[in-house]
């Protein structure tokens with residue numbers, strides 16, 4: 018191929034005219050999709066196919082000569098629709114349309130954000146957005162943080178800060194000299210365990226504290242566990258509070274954990290990836306009383322704050338702690354690591370090239386008002402409570418616990434006179450639901466019992482949708498039981 022042809026081909030990659038045309042067509046396609054999944058009663062949440070069939074489909078598509086918008090349409094048909102009101106599955110936000118459009122802007126600009134010049138607006142918006150969160154957490158003007166790609170990375174970064182501040186030796190330069198450990202509820206998200214292991218603390222470095230019947234950390238055994246850790250030669254550097262836990266949405270008593278952390282000079286970190294968002298709600302913020310005493314807090318915007326994944330705030334009570342986490346020279350990026358330059362956000366984060374995450378959160382707040390998060394959180398949490406009430410009113414269902422959050426675990430037990438293998442029964446029900454595609458829910462195991470698990474993620478999900486879900490489960494349950502009268 019000669020150079021002229023080559024350039025011609027490449028210029029098509031960036032051609033504004035075709036971008037405009039395809040863009041209009043694509044937005045129409047997406048708007049039609051939104052309309053369908055939100056308002057058409059016959060639209061499925063998921064058109065389930067086995068992994069093998071799905072792969073085969075795309076292999077054929079890849080080898081076909083089809084181009085243009087058709088490919089996007091097929092992607093939509095082959096993907097789960099979180100905007101469907103009967104989507105009640107994993108904890109992924111239902112993205113606001115303005116945030117989705119912001120994603121397009123962010124992708125076209127591809128500003129790297131880590132250094133100021135590579136994201137002027139991006140860095141300024143990030144400061145505004147993180148300060149906004151810091152204020153709601155209840156921090157004073159020293160509170161500050163970063164946006165990062167997901168709660169997993171944010172929790173790891175917070176634990177690195179804990180090690181930097183609370184470890185007796187300089188681990189960053191000298192490696193581990195002591196056996197360090199962190200304390201956390203046995204119900205914590207697995208990424209905390211993983212972070213401790215990545216940091217080289219090993220199995221003994223993650224001390225799992227048992228939980229009570231509501232799956233909250235048992236605060237009355239903390240001292241005992243501390244004594245055991247000490248006699249095992251461990252140096253505990255941090256305690257992590259769950260706000261809320263992933264499986265059941267339970268909130269630890271953060272005030273008591275803060276007292277304990279103060280007494281033993283521990284770093285107090287709150288994993289609020291899911292439920293930390295209640296800081297925006299007058300009605301539900303009591304669930305995180307004491308969060309303002311944490312040294313660091315993680316809140317995912319992409320869980321219950323209407324933002325596409327990934328988009329996470331990691332906020333520190335003392336901004337200077339954030340600058341200490343990654344003390345490394347990167348001379349070609351900035352002159353000095355020790356100066357606190359908010360506008361070079363790469364100094365404070367794992368990531369080098371970083372997505373322009375701030376634009377999505379900023380656009381939501383600017384378009385829909387700063388109280389939109391409160392409205393969403395209230396709606397989802399209210400609906401979680403309403404749904405659990407409906408479950409209690411039906412004798413053929415069992416509720417795991419009264420929900421603190423928008424996460425409801427329950428199981429179908431049918432006619433209790435005819436006991437069954439309920440684990441198997443609920444597995445079968447969940448499988449049938451997915452294959453039918455009218456609803457999307459997940460399942461979990463709590464203390465050896467299998468539960469169906471609903472997270473009310475979509476503010477458009479109504480009590481009617483919830484009632485229909487229970488009806489559908491009863492129908493499938495009856496069918497599996499072969500009960501004739503239903």
Ligand SMILES: *Cc1c(COP(=O)(O)O)cnc(C)c1O
Nearest residue numbers: 167168169206261262263290291
């Ligand atoms: C989702 C979640 C995480 C993990 O966050 P990602 O953004 O998925 O990486 C951590 N902790 C809790 C409590 C969560 O709900």
